[in-house]
Amino acid sequence: MTISDxxxxxxIVIAPILAVQIQKFIESKKEKRARKMQIFRALMATRATPLYPQHVEALNMIDIEFFENKKITDAWKLLLDNFANYPKDPKDTNYQAQLNSSMEKSTDLLVDLLYEMAKHLNYKFDKVHIKRGAYIPKGHADYILDQEFIRRALVGVLLGQVPIPIKVVNQPE
Incomplete structure (x- = not known):
């Protein structure tokens, strides 16, 4: 047999094996990008409602799917650190001001995180669009605020911190 043979x-032997390996590599890259896109979509879709479970779940997946991107993981660490340093004592005289400041900082840090993720995924979003471009209908916002008000009031009643007012309207004769 000659060298040509x-x-x-x-x-004939190597080509199919190589083709399968190349196809697996391509599929792996596509799946990895799809997982990153799923996280990015969830965060963009819920950026106006950061307490939604989908938002929290997506944040917690960043370390797994974006581990190779230092800018993204650093931005996530800064946001997480800010969450950990929210004011804790509602009885503190500066509590509301500190809470508002922490919430505003969280918004800015989330914008920075989403901006880095957008760049990594080849989206051309600017920070103003990320921060101001989220849509939440007034009805949804009112519903969320009402739920929070009811929850807090009920907790106060159940903990014995707030009494239940009782008013007699009609007295039987």
């Missing part, structure tokens, strides 16, 4: 046999 050996090369033909090697090509």
């Amino acid at each position: 050996w090369l033909v046999i090697a090509a």
Whole structure:
């Protein structure tokens, strides 16, 4: 057998194996990007409602799917650190001001995180669009605020911190 014959046999054996390996590599890259896109979509879709479970879940997936991107993981660490340093004592005289400041800082840090993720995924978003471009209908916002008000009031009643007012309207004669 000549060298040419050996090369033909090697090509016949190696080509299908190589093709399968290349296809697996391409599929792996696509799946990895799809997972990153799923996280980015969830965060963009819920950026106006950061307490939604989908938002929290997506934030917690950043370390897994974006581990190789230092700018993204650093931005996430800064946001997480800010969450950990929210004011804790509602009885503190500056509590509301500190809470508002922490919330505004969280918004800015989330914008920075989403901006880095957008760049990594080849989206051309600016920070103003990320911060101001979220839509939440007034009805949804009112619903969320009402739920929070009811929850807090009920907790106060159940903890014995707030009494239940009782008013007699009609007295039987």
